[in-house]
Amino acid sequence: MNVLICIAKVPDTTTKITFTENNTQFNTDRVQWVINPLDEFALTRAIEIKEALGGTITVMNVGLADTEPLIRKAFAIGADEGIRINAEPTDCFFVASQIAHYAKEGNYDYIFAGRETTDYEGAQVGGIVAEFMGIPFIAGVPKFDYDGTTATMEREIEGGKEVITVNPPFLASIQEGVTEPRIPSMRGIMSARTKPLTVVEPVEAGSFVGVNSYELPPAKGDCKYVDAENSEELINLLHNEAKVI
Amino acid sequence: MAVLVYADNSGGSVPNSALEAVYYASKVAAEKGTETIAVVIGALDNAILESLGNYGADKVLHYSDDKLSDFDSQSYTRVVSDAINSTGANVIIFSHNYASKSIGPRLSAKLQAGMAVAVMGLPKIDGDSLTIRRTVYAGKAFADVTISSAIKIIAVTPNAFSPEVTDKKAAVEPASVDLTDSDFGMKITDTNKVTDKVSLTEATVVISGGRGLKDASNWDMLEEMADMLGAATACSKPVADMGWRPHSEHVGQTGITVRPNLYFAIGISGAIQHLAGVNGSKIIVAINTDSEAPIFKAADYGIIGDAFEVVPRLNTAIKNLNG
Ligand SMILES: Cc1cc2nc3c(=O)[nH]c(=O)nc-3n(C[C@H](O)[C@H](O)[C@H](O)COP(=O)(O)OP(=O)(O)OC[C@H]3O[C@@H](n4cnc5c(N)ncnc54)[C@H](O)[C@@H]3O)c2cc1C
Numbered sequence A: 001m002n003v004l005i006c007i008a009k010v011p012d013t014t015t016k017i018t019f020t021e022n023n024t025q026f027n028t029d030r031v032q033w034v035i036n037p038l039d040e041f042a043l044t045r046a047i048e049i050k051e052a053l054g055g056t057i058t059v060m061n062v063g064l065a066d067t068e069p070l071i072r073k074a075f076a077i078g079a080d081e082g083i084r085i086n087a088e089p090t091d092c093f094f095v096a097s098q099i100a101h102y103a104k105e106g107n108y109d110y111i112f113a114g115r116e117t118t119d120y121e122g123a124q125v126g127g128i129v130a131e132f133m134g135i136p137f138i139a140g141v142p143k144f145d146y147d148g149t150t151a152t153m154e155r156e157i158e159g160g161k162e163v164i165t166v167n168p169p170f171l172a173s174i175q176e177g178v179t180e181p182r183i184p185s186m187r188g189i190m191s192a193r194t195k196p197l198t199v200v201e202p203v204e205a206g207s208f209v210g211v212n213s214y215e216l217p218p219a220k221g222d223c224k225y226v227d228a229e230n231s232e233e234l235i236n237l238l239h240n241e242a243k244v245i
Numbered sequence B: 001m002a003v004l005v006y007a008d009n010s011g012g013s014v015p016n017s018a019l020e021a022v023y024y025a026s027k028v029a030a031e032k033g034t035e036t037i038a039v040v041i042g043a044l045d046n047a048i049l050e051s052l053g054n055y056g057a058d059k060v061l062h063y064s065d066d067k068l069s070d071f072d073s074q075s076y077t078r079v080v081s082d083a084i085n086s087t088g089a090n091v092i093i094f095s096h097n098y099a100s101k102s103i104g105p106r107l108s109a110k111l112q113a114g115m116a117v118a119v120m121g122l123p124k125i126d127g128d129s130l131t132i133r134r135t136v137y138a139g140k141a142f143a144d145v146t147i148s149s150a151i152k153i154i155a156v157t158p159n160a161f162s163p164e165v166t167d168k169k170a171a172v173e174p175a176s177v178d179l180t181d182s183d184f185g186m187k188i189t190d191t192n193k194v195t196d197k198v199s200l201t202e203a204t205v206v207i208s209g210g211r212g213l214k215d216a217s218n219w220d221m222l223e224e225m226a227d228m229l230g231a232a233t234a235c236s237k238p239v240a241d242m243g244w245r246p247h248s249e250h251v252g253q254t255g256i257t258v259r260p261n262l263y264f265a266i267g268i269s270g271a272i273q274h275l276a277g278v279n280g281s282k283i284i285v286a287i288n289t290d291s292e293a294p295i296f297k298a299a300d301y302g303i304i305g306d307a308f309e310v311v312p313r314l315n316t317a318i319k320n321l322n323g
């Protein structure tokens, strides 16, 4: 079983978001970078399945050399191999074009992406890769099983969920629920240094969406407190003052 | 060149979020001086299809092939790209939901089209490029982005636009596309639709509970409040992790992003990852025993108190209000 996990680099979820260069750049000062949490869930689920069925798990990232510590982190968690496509990830289309190009060579049974990144939240890379490869794409999967021939998964549609079965190859974008992340073991951390990390060069690809500038939302006004003894007053305020009920 | 909008068919009705998308599309079309064409897939009453005109659609292309009864990103993408080809549309609008996340990226690859999601404002169109405002960093900031491809895909945030309704009727045209086996990649073995509940992303009021509620059974009083207000229920991540509530109700940075008019955070501390998914809400109400809980910094209204005493009193007050 060959599995590919696409991993993105994002700021830690507790990062205070600010901008520089006249609000045109994200302020990376003192930011701690992590693997996109949903990608880490995807990786962990793939490792659990590998423990039952055997196989090789490859992680792929489009990024410059500064993403290598995150690929090593994925090794420590349990990935076997890594591929870094040496390019600045400009937009979803560009990133997905790179991944699709190299994924086609890999003969993977299935590919996981995260449903979206926690920073730019494109929610597109997985679907674009799937279309370029001409394979099924299931968006937003909170439950995933694979028996070596067929995958059974849940997906959340508007107002409900569906259980679906798909045969490889396919791409699923993973969301919360598939499993809990693992803390790397000492053995994992030791072996991470020696696992193979291949660096490849990007192919020609378009990039169609660019950020001109950022803006922070206006600061929230003060909280208006209602006495617990007088809780009913809150309903009155929501009805007559805020007019939301 | 026309503006095309994908209008979701949610088991025989068109959800509000899709009506907002149709309305948004008609605004973009007006700016471009062109027509608004809606694409609808699956069985739906003609009266409902015509009523999309109320929200600004000039024409509705209705694909009702039986083979399309199951949502498959491949076959649905075939349909929407067929509609794009037959109408020559160069701007495609979705509501930012399951369908947009499944079809949008595939169209992007097929048509070399840039896509902007979580869109909050109408576009500025300047020749071939289009600039638009969206949220990024889980709602912690806005970004103005430019799409420079010839075909552009836009997914608008639910609850961000309120349609003005007219009595215009749309012209409905049946449409079809030849689907082959290669357009289908998956089999749906079980569907579990919660039809009597308000969908979380569309809800205008959300009642959310955290670890402070101590046990799954204590959601009864939240459900009661939700029923009276026509609201959806939600929860924090640990609540879903402990299995008190389903993961589909978990909001936040790694869960669902909601932006209702009113968000009740009950027994929720207000961790940064939680706020990320809810701070687009118009009004936030916090109920917490701890006056230092960070949720009060994000809240518009707060009650420092025990949820088990406060919520029943609120429920009584709502009952009185509803008469
Ligand atoms: C990578 C990552 C991603 C994450 N993503 C998310 C996410 O998407 N969504 C999310 O929610 N969290 C997320 N978290 C977790 C987040 O950091 C917090 O741990 C979580 O939000 C806390 O949930 P809580 O407020 O329910 O629980 P707690 O923090 O335990 O808060 C419980 C609150 O209830 C109050 N309380 C207790 N008793 C009562 C009572 N009787 N009446 C009223 N109030 C009472 C307490 O004062 C307290 O403030 C994430 C964390 C990480 C590291």
Ligand SMILES: Nc1ncnc2c1ncn2[C@@H]1O[C@H](COP(=O)(O)O)[C@@H](O)[C@H]1O
Residues within 6 Å of the ligand: A005, A006, A007, A008, A009, A036, A038, A039, A060, A061, A062, A063, A089, A092, A095, A112, A113, A114, A115, A116, A117, A120, A121, A122, A123, A124, A125, A126
């Ligand atoms: N630079 C990248 N390198 C590898 N995978 C990525 C990259 N960016 C995004 N992805 C993958 O695509 C998913 C969705 O990202 P996005 O479409 O940008 O929201 C992520 O969760 C990753 O799995």
